[in-house]
Amino acid sequence: MKKLIAICLIGLLSLALPLTVMAAELTSCTVTADSVAGAPGETVTVAVQITGNSGFTNLAIALDYDREHLKLKSIETKDGDNPYLCGSNVSINKAWDENEKAYGFVVSASADPVKENGILFAATFEIASDFVGEAQVTPVVRYIRNNEAVFSIFEEIHATVTAGTVTSVLVGDVNGDGIMEYNDVMLAYKAFLGDESLTPEQMAVVDTNRNGTVEEAEYQAIYQIYIGGST
Ligand SMILES: [Ca+2]
Ligand SMILES: [Ca+2]
Known part of the structure; x- marks a missing residue:
């Protein structure tokens, strides 16, 4: 009798388990x-x-x-x-x-x-x-x-x-430290001269025409933001 109950329980469990999983999936x-x-x-x-x-x-x-x-x-x-x-x-x-x-x-x-x-x-x-x-x-x-x-x-x-x-993100914050400071201008200037290569995040701030290089106008734009002018 005990054996029969055990077999029945196993049978029920094996049925219930996939059903529960199915319900969870649905x-x-x-x-x-x-x-x-x-x-x-x-x-x-x-x-x-x-x-x-x-x-x-x-x-x-x-x-x-x-x-x-x-x-x-x-x-x-x-x-x-x-x-x-x-x-x-x-x-x-x-x-x-x-x-x-x-x-x-x-x-x-x-x-x-x-x-x-x-x-x-x-x-x-x-x-x-x-x-x-x-x-x-x-x-x-x-x-x-x-x-x-x-x-x-x-x-x-x-x-x-x-x-x-x-x-x-602060516009003009080239180094991404949350402050617009002279270092941002210098970083853009060095990238313009080819003395510094920028990370993709830094390029996203400076390279506004998205051509992969930093032009004079782009470095100048960062400088203008730094001195409080508009771009
Ligand atoms: Ca900064
Ligand atoms: Ca550019």
Whole structure:
């Protein structure tokens, strides 16, 4: 009798295990905030994407972000020319509070499941004018559900979240130390003379016409920024 029970249990377990794995595979996704770069005072748009999407009808995602260095200006959802994947009924709340912090908050619903991977919605931030560095943007998934299941029971979908960053780079800061100083001018000047080779990051700051070399006008532009003129 004991043997029989044991065999039955093993049988059940061997059935249950693949089913559990299958269920996990069918009901998970990844929600990712993009990483972007801008200059102090500029506005940047961070897309929130879904991958591994098994199909959802309802979602609620809040955006946590570095409030000291970023100001949330707007959230763009599925509307007109925006081919975003959030549902056809969308509401946005820029002042949703939890723990007395304001979040961007998107709640959406659609009749038919959305099964594509892509951008759910996008958020536009203004970078603080005195900020140089990296600020975090983190999607907080309140829920993602699918009501396609039998008897219209909402099925919770597990979401893995990946945070994004907004990197603020000072224009003219060739050596990337967050300060516009004489060393930046010297570095650009030496690169112009051919005495110094710049890293790809440094070239991204100096080589504004993207031709792979530093011309006199480009080094002069760095000098103008240093002395407070315009380029
Ligand atoms: Ca510098
Ligand atoms: Ca150039």
